[in-house]
Amino acid sequence: MIITVTNSKGGVGKSTMAVHLAAWLYEQGHSVILADCDTQQSSSEWIREAEPEIKAVRLDNPDVILDALPGLSQEADYVVADGPGSQTETSRALLLRADLAIVPVKASMLEVRALAKATDVLRQAQDIRKGLPRAVAVLSMVGLNYRLTQDMKDAAAALQLPLASKSMILRQIYADAPGQGAIVWQLGSRARDAANEIDSLFREILPEAAAKRVTLTRKLAKR
Ligand SMILES: Nc1ncnc2c1ncn2[C@@H]1O[C@H](COP(=O)(O)OP(=O)(O)O)[C@@H](O)[C@H]1O
Ligand SMILES: [Mg+2]
Structure with a gap:
């Protein structure tokens, strides 16, 4: 299965989500690229430090992405593709190959409105591919006490993009993690809330990938 984390805006949490998703899938017992x-x-460097068992490859132009992704998906259970901030053709190539697109979006009315434009390429791909890739938006960098307003719900509904009920909270620990070459559940008790929230987010989006038992201890046991 090929999963891409995509949004043509930079700084919305794509790389953070992609690295954690790759590590989470690995922790569930799957092979991951x-x-x-x-x-x-940045994500390939980060994952090499955090989880060297995960193969990281750099695909930096649309032709390489279109050519290489099918082969990579034969090599591993999951390929997680971290998308670029702006290059439309790179995003298009990813969306033409992916089975699932996760679209992180900051929790603000302005960002949700901007998403309408940012999802043009997604819609084109779904049109060409008869509905594929399945897509889900995830609120990222959400204030701890934030409540989704009706305006935001309406705007999300207008995008015709399902919104995950779980989100990623704005937490210092996510910003600290790459500097430590770690993912949040490797960072001990101060990262517990983040580790739990991201686990339940990925369980919601990919229930079929979740291990029967909670096994986020594979790496913890090693350290
Ligand atoms: N949930 C979060 N809470 C706090 N900081 C975050 C969160 N998600 C990402 N960040 C930080 O925000 C910045 C942008 O995130 P990043 O994942 O690199 O976004 P993108 O790949 O979309 O450009 C980085 O400095 C990252 O550490
Ligand atoms: Mg990035």
């Missing part, structure tokens, strides 16, 4: 499709290449 992280395809870093951003020219900044």
Whole structure:
């Protein structure tokens, strides 16, 4: 299965989500390849430090993405592709190959409105591919006491993009994690809330991938 984390806006939490998703899938017992499709290449460096068992590849142009993704998906149970901030053709290539697109979006009315434009390419791909890739938006960097307003719900509904009920809270620990070369559940008790929230988010989006038992201890046991 090929999963891309995509939104043509930068700084919305794509790389953070992609690295944690790749590590989470690995912790559930799956084989995983992280395809870093951003020219900044931050997620491939991060995952190499956090979980060296996960193969990381850099695919930095649309032709390479279109050509390489099918082969990579034969090599592993899951390919997680971290998308770029702006290059439309790179996003298009990812959306033409992916089975699932996760679209992180900051929890603000302005960002949700901007998403209408940012999802043009997604809609084109779904049109060409008769509905594929399945897509889900996830609120990222949500204030701890934030409540989704009716305006936001209406705006999300207008996008015809399902919105995950779980979200990623704005937490310092997510911003600290790459500097430590770690994912949040490797960071001990101060990261527990983040670890639990991201686990329940991925369980919601990918229930079939979740291990029967909670096994986020594979790496913890090693450290
Ligand atoms: N939930 C969060 N809480 C706090 N900081 C976050 C969160 N998600 C991402 N960040 C930080 O915000 C910045 C942008 O995130 P990043 O994942 O690199 O976004 P993108 O890949 O979309 O550009 C990074 O500094 C990252 O550490
Ligand atoms: Mg990024």
